[in-house]
Amino acid sequence: MAGDYILETERLTKEFRGFVAVNGVGLRVRRGSVHALIGPNGAGKTTCFNLLTKFLTPSAGRILYNGRDITRAAPADVAQMGLVRSFQISAVFPHLTLLENVRVALQKKRGKSFDFWRSERALDSLNDRAAELLAEVGLAEFAHLTAVELPYGRKRALEIATTLALEPELLLLDEPTAGMGHEDLGRVVALIKRVAANRTVLMVEHNLSVVADLSHTITVLARGEVLVEGDYAAVSKNPQVIEAYMGSGHA
Amino acid sequence: MARDTAPRAKNGYRHQYAIFAFMVALFLVLPYVIYPVFLMQALCFALFACAFNLLIGYTGLVSFGHAMFLGAAGYISAHAAKVWGLPPELAILAGTAASAALGLVVGLLAIRRQGIYFAMITLALAQMIFFFSLQAKFTGGEDGIQSVPRGVMFGILNLQDMMTMYFVVLAIFLAGFLLICRVIHSPFGQVLKAIRENEPRAISLGYNVHQYKLIAFVLSAALSGLAGGTKAIVFQLASLTDVHWTMSGEVVLMTLLGGMGTLFGPVVGAFIVIAMQNYLAQLGSWVTIAQGVVFVICVLAFRRGIVGELGRFLKKPL
Numbered sequence: 045m046a047g048d049y050i051l052e053t054e055r056l057t058k059e060f061r062g063f064v065a066v067n068g069v070g071l072r073v074r075r076g077s078v079h080a081l082i083g084p085n086g087a088g089k090t091t092c093f094n095l096l097t098k099f100l101t102p103s104a105g106r107i108l109y110n111g112r113d114i115t116r117a118a119p120a121d122v123a124q125m126g127l128v129r130s131f132q133i134s135a136v137f138p139h140l141t142l143l144e145n146v147r148v149a150l151q152k153k154r155g156k157s158f159d160f161w162r163s164e165r166a167l168d169s170l171n172d173r174a175a176e177l178l179a180e181v182g183l184a185e186f187a188h189l190t191a192v193e194l195p196y197g198r199k200r201a202l203e204i205a206t207t208l209a210l211e212p213e214l215l216l217l218d219e220p221t222a223g224m225g226h227e228d229l230g231r232v233v234a235l236i237k238r239v240a241a242n243r244t245v246l247m248v249e250h251n252l253s254v255v256a257d258l259s260h261t262i263t264v265l266a267r268g269e270v271l272v273e274g275d276y277a278a279v280s281k282n283p284q285v286i287e288a289y290m291g292s293g294h295a
Numbered sequence: 296m297a298r299d300t301a302p303r304a305k306n307g308y309r310h311q312y313a314i315f316a317f318m319v320a321l322f323l324v325l326p327y328v329i330y331p332v333f334l335m336q337a338l339c340f341a342l343f344a345c346a347f348n349l350l351i352g353y354t355g356l357v358s359f360g361h362a363m364f365l366g367a368a369g370y371i372s373a374h375a376a377k378v379w380g381l382p383p384e385l386a387i388l389a390g391t392a393a394s395a396a397l398g399l400v401v402g403l404l405a406i407r408r409q410g411i412y413f414a415m416i417t418l419a420l421a422q423m424i425f426f427f428s429l430q431a432k433f434t435g436g437e438d439g440i441q442s443v444p445r446g447v448m449f450g451i452l453n454l455q456d457m458m459t460m461y462f463v464v465l466a467i468f469l470a471g472f473l474l475i476c477r478v479i480h481s482p483f484g485q486v487l488k489a490i491r492e493n494e495p496r497a498i499s500l501g502y503n504v505h506q507y508k509l510i511a512f513v514l515s516a517a518l519s520g521l522a523g524g525t526k527a528i529v530f531q532l533a534s535l536t537d538v539h540w541t542m543s544g545e546v547v548l549m550t551l552l553g554g555m556g557t558l559f560g561p562v563v564g565a566f567i568v569i570a571m572q573n574y575l576a577q578l579g580s581w582v583t584i585a586q587g588v589v590f591v592i593c594v595l596a597f598r599r600g601i602v603g604e605l606g607r608f609l610k611k612p613l
Contacts, residue, residue: 097499123501135496137489148489151482152501160483160510167482210500 050075050214050244051096051127056105058091065091067268068105073214073261078236078245080255083265084288089248090132092265093218096246097129098122109214124152126213132222136199136206138192142183145191145202146174149209174209181205181235197228204235215239217247221254233258252280252289264288308480310611314559322465331461332529337569338468339526344549344561345475346518351547352556353479354511355491359414359543360401360421361519366538367424368394368520373440373533374433383446383454383528387467390524391517397424398516402509418540425538439534443527460529467525471518476558478514487511548586552593554600557613563602 051073058066066088073079083089094100096107098119107115114122123129137145150170151157159166178184181201186194191202200220207215220236221229236245236258249255255262255276262279264271266288272279279285325334343365350356372390375381381389405416428434435441445454454460478484490497490504497504527533536542545568553564568586575582597604606613 099495099498118503119498120501120503123499128501129499131496131499135493135499137492137496139492140485140488144485148485148497149500151486156482157486157502157507158483158510160478160481160514162481163477164480164482164485167485206500 048075049073050110051246052108053096054106054108056092056095056107057103058088058095058100059103065268066095066102069265069268069270071263071270073244073246075244077260078240078247078258080259080262081246081248081265082250082252082255082262083271085250086267087265087288088268089250089265090218091268093129093216093248097127097216099129123210126211127216128207128210128212128214129216130203130207130218130220132218136191136194136202139190141188141190142178142194142202143171143174143187146177146206146209147171149206150174153210177205177209178202180208182231195228197224197231200224200228200232201235204239208239212243214244214246217245219248219250221249221251229254256280308612311476311558311613314613318559318562319469322468326458326461331457333569333573335461335464335529336526336573337566338464339522339529340546340549340569341562341565342468342471342525343519343522344546344553344565345472346515346522347546348550348555348557348561349475349478349518350511350515351550352560353484353491354487354508354515356406356508356512357410357414357547358405358417358512358515359547360417360419360424360540361515361546362538362540362542363401363421363424364394364398364516364519365523365526365542365546366428366533366535367397368523369527369533369537370428370434370440372524373443373527376446376528377440377443378433382450383448386446387521387524387528390527391520394520394523395513395517398513398520399509401516402512406505406509406512418543421538421540421543425535425540428535428538434533437535439532440527441532443531443533445528445531454528464525464529467521471521472562475518478511479558483507483510548590550600552589552600554603554606554613557600557602557606559613560600560602564600567601 049072053069053071056066056069069092081089081092091100095102098117102115106113109122109125109127137148147167147170150173151167154170156166175184175187178187181204183198183201183205191199194202221232224232233254260275261273262276263273264279264285271284271288272282347361350358368390371393372386375389376383376386401417401420405413408416429436445460447453448463452459452463454463486502486507490507494504523537549564549568550561552567553562554560571585572582575585593600599607602613
C-alpha cells in the first residue's frame with residue numbers, strides 16, 4: 045500500500061559487465077521511520093543507494109516512490125519530488141560561503157535560478173531562511189566562512205542543512221559518519237536524530253553501532269542480496285549477520 | 296579554532312568597480328594616443344574573449360569552436376548591411392541573433408558531453424560552418440564579403456568618422472562586458488558557480504544542470520556574435536579568417552593568457568595577443584612562433600594568467 049511505505053523496490057538488480065552488484069533487492073521503507081542499510085564492504089550498499097537516487101539506472105526491477113514508478117526518472121527530477129540524497133564524500137560547494145551553500149538549495153525551491161539579468165541582491169530575501177537552517181545544524185556563527193575552511197564533521201552538518209532546505213520527504217544519507225572522529229560522530233548522530241523527527245530517513249552505514257540507537261529498521265545486505273531485515277536486537281543476534289561481519293573482519 | 300568565532304566579512308566586489316572605472320577612463324583617452332583602428336580590433340576581440348570566458352571560466356565548458364559564432368555573425372551582419380541595406384545597428388543585431396540561434400542548435404547537440412568530448416563536438420560543428428562558409432554563395436568564398444558599408448547608426452551617428460566609430464565600438468564592448476558581469480553576479484550565476492564547484496551535488500539538489508549550461512552557452516554564443524558583427528562593420532569585411540579553427544584557438548590563448556575565470560583577464564589577454572599580431576607583423580610567420588612561446592610560458596609559469604596571478608597576489612577576485 046502506497047500510504048504505509050514511502051519507498052519500495054521490487055527485485056532491484058544492477059549488473060556491471062557480468063558482475064551482479066545488487067541482486068533482486070526488495071526494500072520497503074516505512075513512512076516516518078529511520079531505515080538503515082548496512083553490510084560489509086562490497087555488499088552493494090552504495091550501488092543500491094545510487095540506484096534509489098537515480099544516479100545509476102537499474103538493470104532490472106522497479107522503484108516506487110509514494111506509489112509512483114520512478115525507475116526511469118532523472119536524478120534532478122526525483123530530487124524535486126522530495127527524495128534528496130547526501131554523498132559519502134561530503135558534498136558541499138567548497139568556494140561558496142556557508143550561507144550561499146544553503147541558498148543555492150533554497151533558490152531551487154523558490155524558483156529564482158534562471159534569472160541571469162537580475163542582481164545577486166535578489167537572493168537576499170532567502171538569507172533569513174538560510175541563516176535559520178544553518179542555526180538548526182549549529183553553524184550559525186560560521187555563515188560567512190567559505191565551506192572549504194570547515195573541518196570535516198561540520199561540512200557534514202552543512203550538507204544536511206543544504207539538504208533540509210529542500211524540505212525533503214525522504215532523506216537518503218550515504219554513510220553519514222564515514223571517516224569521522226569520535227567527537228564529530230556524536231554530533232552528527234544527534235543531528236540525524238533531530239532531523240529524522242518529522243521525516244523519513246534511509247541511510248547507508250558501514251558501522252553497526254552507529255545505527256543501533258538511530259534506526260527502527262535495519263536491512264543487512266551481503267553480496268548484493270538482502271541477508272536479513274529487522275530491528276537492531278533481531279539483526280545483531282542473527283548468526284548470518286555475525287558471520288558476515290566477523291568474516292570480513294568487523295566486530 | 297579561534298578564527299571560527301569571528302565571521303569574516305563577505306568578500307566584497309567594490310574594488311572591481313574602481314578597476315572598471317579605470318578601464319573606462321583608459322579607453323576614453325587611448326584613441327587620442329594610439330591608432331583607433333587597432334583599439335577597435337582589440338575591443339572586438341576583448342568582447343569575444345569575455346564571451347568565451349563566460350563559458351570556460353564561469354561554466355567550466357571548454358568550447359573549441361567559438362570561431363563559428365564570431366564568423367557567422369560577421370557574415371550575417373555584413374550581408375545584412377551590404378545586400379539588405381540595413382542600418383548598422385540592425386545589421387549587428389541580426390548577426391547577434393543568428394549566432395544565438397546557432398548557439399542554441401550547437402548547444403543542444405553538445406551540452407550533454409563534457410571535457411574533451413564537448414570540445415570535439417564544438418570543433419566538428421565549427422568545421423562544418425567553415426566549409427559551409429567556403430562553399431555558400433552569399434559568403435563570397437575565399438574573398439569574403441568586402442566593402443561592407445558602415446552606414447549611419449540610429450540615423451545620427453555617421454560611422455565613416457573614425458572617432459564616432461570608435462566610441463560606438465567602445466559602447467558595444469562596455470555593454471557586453473557589463474552584461475557578463477551581471478550574469479556572473481546574478482541568481483543564475485550562483486547556480487552556475489554551484490554546478491562548476493560540484494555538479495553531482497547540484498543535480499542532487501534538483502537542478503537540471505544541462506538547462507543552465509545551455510543558457511550560458513547561448514549567452515556566450517550571442518555575445519561572441521555581437522563581437523563578430525561589430526567587427527564586420529568596423530573592418531567592412533567578413534572573411535574566412537573569423538570562422539577558421541585557428542580563431543577558436545586564439546580565443547583560448549587570449550583567455551588563458553589574461554586569466555580565465557577573472558573579469559578583466561580576457562580583456563588584457565586580447566589586447567596582448569592583438570598587439571603582438573600588429574606590432575610584430577614584420578616578423579611574418581614568426582608571430583605564430585612568438586605566440587606559441589608566450590602560450591607555453593603562460594601555462595608553465597603562471598597558470599592562472601596575468602590577471603589571475605595578480606588577483607591571487609592581491610588576494611582579491613579581479
